[in-house]
Amino acid sequence: MNTIQTSYLTSAIKQFEYYKMLGEKAMEQLDDESLFWSYNEESNSIAIIVNHISGNMQSRFTDFLSSDGEKPWRNRDSEFEDKFSDRTALMAYWEKGWQCLFDALKTLNEKDLETIVYIRNDGHTVTEAINRQLAHYPYHIGQIVYLAKMKQNNAWKTLSIARSKSTEYNDRKFEQDKQRRHFTDDL
Numbered sequence: 001m002n003t004i005q006t007s008y009l010t011s012a013i014k015q016f017e018y019y020k021m022l023g024e025k026a027m028e029q030l031d032d033e034s035l036f037w038s039y040n041e042e043s044n045s046i047a048i049i050v051n052h053i054s055g056n057m058q059s060r061f062t063d064f065l066s067s068d069g070e071k072p073w074r075n076r077d078s079e080f081e082d083k084f085s086d087r088t089a090l091m092a093y094w095e096k097g098w099q100c101l102f103d104a105l106k107t108l109n110e111k112d113l114e115t116i117v118y119i120r121n122d123g124h125t126v127t128e129a130i131n132r133q134l135a136h137y138p139y140h141i142g143q144i145v146y147l148a149k150m151k152q153n154n155a156w157k158t159l160s161i162a163r164s165k166s167t168e169y170n171d172r173k174f175e176q177d178k179q180r181r182h183f184t185d186d187l
Helices: 003-028 032-036 046-061 076-080 087-105 110-114 126-155 166-175
Strands: 116-119 122-125
Touching: 003 046, 003 087, 003 126, 032 046, 032 087, 046 076, 046 087, 046 126, 110 126, 116 126, 122 126
Parallel strands: none
Antiparallel strands: 116 122
16 A cells, blocks of 8 residues: 555544544533533434444444445434433444444555445545545534533533643654654654
């Protein structure tokens, strides 16, 4: 595999891992009841967002190279209904989706990146399909983080550079020698 493709796949996997971690750290800050809370009837709870993300991952990445990413067994509309009764079941489903995604990505090789895969009969290169999901999942994980932050209010523990701490963070980063690394390597 050439350097660009190796770098792309490694970076994409690290990005997915980063967003998975953000979602998990947000959910860890909440009590069980808060995972099922929604702002209003038109809003999704964290549990519903997890149900949707995991359902999407399982559909998109099961038989990733050989079947349409919108599987006939997927019922997208049901992903927006309350399905879980507790954190354990919710987190198991979350893991199932991520495992499906990572299992698929870790089997890819150089020639696969330009292979055409389909989502609802729309052709994408594998690179485009991965990029599509790298936009989709962080969008929803941002929603999870925002909902968790709303519920935690003043008890929220930041998942990024804390307010008024940018200078300290930058000082720590610039104390390190220049080298090639992914920004998530020291989180």
